[in-house]
Amino acid sequence: MVADGAMGTMLFDRGLGPGTCPESITLSHPETLQQIAQLYLEAGAEIVTTNTFGASPARLSTYGLADKTEVLNEVAVRVVREVVGDRGYVAGSCGPSGKLLEPYGDATPDELYQGFHRQMRSLVAAGVDCVFVETMTDLTEAKLAVQAAKDIAPQIPVAACMTFDPTPKGYYSVMGVSVAAAAAGLAAAGVDAIGSNCGNGSENMIEIAKEFKAATDLPLIIQPNAGMPQTEDGKVVYGETPDYMADVLGQIVTLQVAIIGGCCGTTPKHISAIRTMLDEA
C-alpha cells in the first residue's frame, strides 16, 4: 500500500514560520491540510496521515497548547476525513513526546503513557482507521505509545516506525536501539506493522528494510526522506527526485514491504512516482 509523503516540509513550503506550532495550522488553516491531503490522494496514496505528529500533551506544552490536545487531534482527523471519505484510510500520526525517560531525563513511563493515551483517545474518537507511531528513537517510549493505542482500541491497526542511523555494526537509533531490538520490543507490545521513517534517504531505508525482514515476520512499513537536506544558495533542498526515489525503492517489491510512504522532503510528485513504479512492477 502507498501512504502519503511529508507533512512538515509541505507546511514549511506553504508558509509555516519557524517557531510556529505545526499542529496549530489545524485550527488556523485547515484548508491547507485538506489541500495537502487531496494532492496526496490524487498522487495515489491510499493512506493519508493526520497533522498530529506533535499533538501529544508533552509536545504541545512547549507551545503552551497542551489544553488543546483533544481539539487539535480531533479536528485534524475530521478535516482530512472530509477529503478522504472512503477513498482511502486515515492514519493518526503520533510522534515522540520530546521528553527523555528516567534515568536519562525526568519523565516517568506513566507520564508518557498518560499523554499518549490522551492523544490516542481523541484520534480514535474522531475515527482514524489506523495509527502511525512515528520517528521514535526510544524503544520504551515507542512501546508506550503503541500500548496506549491498543488499550483504547485493540481492533485498530497500529504501525510503529523508528528512526535509525547507520553504524559499523548495523542500524541503531540514537538511543542505541537496533533494528532487531525494535522488532522484538514492538512485536511484544502488539504492533501490527513495523518499520522506519525519517533520518535516511531511500538507499539506507532499503538496508533498514532488509534488517527488519531478517528480524520479523510482521508487515513492514518504510517512509524515507527524499535524501538528506542540503542548503543551496540559502534554500533547503532534498536531493532525491521523484524518479530517483521510485527507482531505488523498486526493491521494496522483492522485499515485500507492506506500506511505503515518504517523510521529510517528499511531495505528491514523489508519491506519484512511487505509485507508478508499483503499478508497473
Added chain:
Amino acid sequence: MDLLAEIASGVIDGNDQKVAQVTQQVIEQGKSPKSILDRGLIAGMNVVGERFRVHDIFLPDVLLAARAMYAGMDLLKPLLIKEGIPSLGKVVIGSVRGDLHDIGKNLVGIMLKGAGFEVIDLGNDVPPEKMVQAAQEQDAAVIGMSALLTTTMPVMGEVVDLIKREGLTGQLKTIVGGAPVSADFARDIGADAHGFDAANAVVQVKNLLNVR
C-alpha cells in the same frame, strides 16, 4: 587500579555514586584538584566521547556518564575555584530562535564540560541578541549554535551578522552544528567553525581557542 583511574572508570560506567565516593576520597588524601579533574573526570569523558564517536555506545550511556562526571565536578568545583584553576575557556551554547530540539546541544555541552570548558547553556529558542549578550556578560570566547530544523538555520547567520555589527568579529567566535547543518552552510554564513558531531565540536572549539 589507582584511584584516579577508578574515577575515570566510574565515569565510563556511568556510576555516579562510585565517582562521588572516590572523588571525595582522593580530595581527602590531598590529591590536587587539577589532577583529579584531568586524570579522573576528563580522562573518563574522553573515553566516553571516543566510544560514542565510533558508535560503540549511544546517547543513554553518554547521559549516564555525564551524570557521573557532574557528581565528581560538584565536589571539585569549590576547590578549583579556590585554587584559581581556570577552565580551558568559556562557551555559550544554545538552540537558535524557533528551535526546540536540544539533545544534540546537550551532548555538546556535556562533551565540552568533560573536556574542561566552562559551558553557559542558554537552552532552546534563543534569539541572537541573547546569545551575544550572554557571551559578553560572561566573557565567553565562543558561541555554539545548534539547529535541527532547516527553517531555523538562518538564525545562525543572524548571530554572525550581529557579532560583526557589534565589532566583535575575531574576538567572539562562532561554531555551528546540528543534523541539517553542513560545513558548506557554516562557510556561507561566515561561521568560524562547524562541528559535525558532539565529539568533533570539542576538537573544533579547542582549535578556535588554540587549546591543546
